[in-house]
Amino acid sequence: MPELPEVEVVRRGLERWVAGRTVDDVEVLHPRAVRRHLAGGADFAARLKGHRVGVARRxxxxxxxxxxxxxxxxxxxxxxxxxxxxxxxxAPDEKHLRIRIRFQDPVSADASGAAGTELRFVDQRTFGGLSLHDNTPDGLPDVIAHIARDPLDELFDDNAFFTALRLRRTTVKRALLDQSLISGVGNIYADEALWRAKLHYERPTSTLTRPKSAELLGHVREVMSAALAVGGTSFDSLYVNVNGESGYFDRSLDAYGREGEPCHRCGTPMRRRPWMNRSSYFCPRCQRPPVARRHP
DNA sequence: CAAGGCTCCTGATAGC
DNA sequence: TGCTATCAGGAGCCTT
Incomplete structure (x- = not known):
């Protein structure tokens, strides 16, 4: 389940292996993989062919x-x-190969070592995909103009984030997963950051003090940086990076997936609660639920 | 308009 | 054994 650190690992792989290469041919093997390209797979392939790709961004x-x-x-x-x-x-096709992008490689061997390789989009559950879009003046694909900067972006505005939290009428984990407020955080790192901050996932954002918000944001950055340092998290065979290497950060998770196991701080068995059609993992002692107020 | 719920998808696993 | 139910969950889209 790739979140920001895993995607950044992939971005670096693309920068290393794909930047500067010219598309020779594209094969779309599953229509769902290009469903955000409204003109369809044939159009996607035709429009890519012959174009040189730049440095991957995220x-x-x-x-x-x-x-x-x-x-x-x-x-x-x-x-x-x-x-x-x-x-x-x-290399033989992967079972869930959805899109193949071939490149025009020079006949003579080049220094990059990329010659003879192709880019493959492989996706079992088909929630992901590729598509082609116009850029905004900022160089952002227009369809993601609503996505907020992520916490590792040097232009992320901490003060604007704190202000937004205070104004929202929602709970803290929902806010962390709201990609228009802060991007890159998924279910796993949300639970990890909340555990580190000793915050219950249902804590109303309007009750967070500025220092507590700053602490939470710091934990988000720390958990993501730690994951990035070891190459991303992997929980099963589904996620591997651009070169097929699995990450191993899952060994150091403190909350996610640890139902019944002792809290790494206090030893209390961790709990799992159904939440928004998924799960939240937390320590019932370190992360106390918010006290309901009769007249908020 | 904000907030929250629904839905897409496949495969592993549990339970009967 | 073989079937069904459950779970994993990002984000666009729809409803309230």
Whole structure:
């Protein structure tokens, strides 16, 4: 389940292996993988062919490849189970291969070592996909203009985030997952940051003090930076990075997936609660539920 | 307009 | 054994 750190690992892989290469041919093997490209798979393939791709960029969980010679970008989202793999063209197709992008490689071997490889979008659950979009003046694909900057973005506005939290009538975990407020945080790192901050997931955002909000944001940054340092998290065989390597940050998770196991701070068995058609993991002692107020 | 719920999808696993 | 139910969940879209 790729969140910001995993997507950043993929972005770096794309920068290393794909930047500067020219698209030779595109095969769309599953229509759902291009469903955000409204003109369809054939149009997507035709429009990409012959274009040179630039350095991959990322905002939150979205990443995109700017096309050097146009004002458009190939936008990608990994969804639940998406992978972008750089594979030798001779490698057998993956079971869930959805899109293949071949490049025009020089006949003579170049220094990058990328010659002879192709980019593959593999996705079991088909929540992810690729699509082509016009860029905004900021160089952002237009369809993600509503996505907030992520907490590792140096232009992320901490004060605006605190103000928004105070004004929202919602709970803290919903706010962390709201990509228009702060992007890149998913269910796993939300639970991790809330555990570190000793905050219950249903705490109303309007009751957070500025220092507590700052502390929470600091924990979000720390947990993401730690994950990035080890190459992202992997919980099953579905997620691997751009070169097919699994991450291993899951060994150091404190909350997510630890139902019944002792809290790493106080030893109390961790709990899991159904929440928004998914799960929230928390320590019932360290993360006390908010006290209901009769007249808010 | 903000907030919250629904839905898309496949495969692993549990339970009967 | 083989079927069904449940769970994993990002984010667009719809309703309230």
């Amino acid at each position: 905002r939150g969980k979205y990443l995109w490849l700017p096309l050097d010679d146009s004002d458009q970008s190939v936008l990608g989202h990994l969804g639940m189970s998406g992978q972008l793999l750089v594979q030798p063209a001779s």
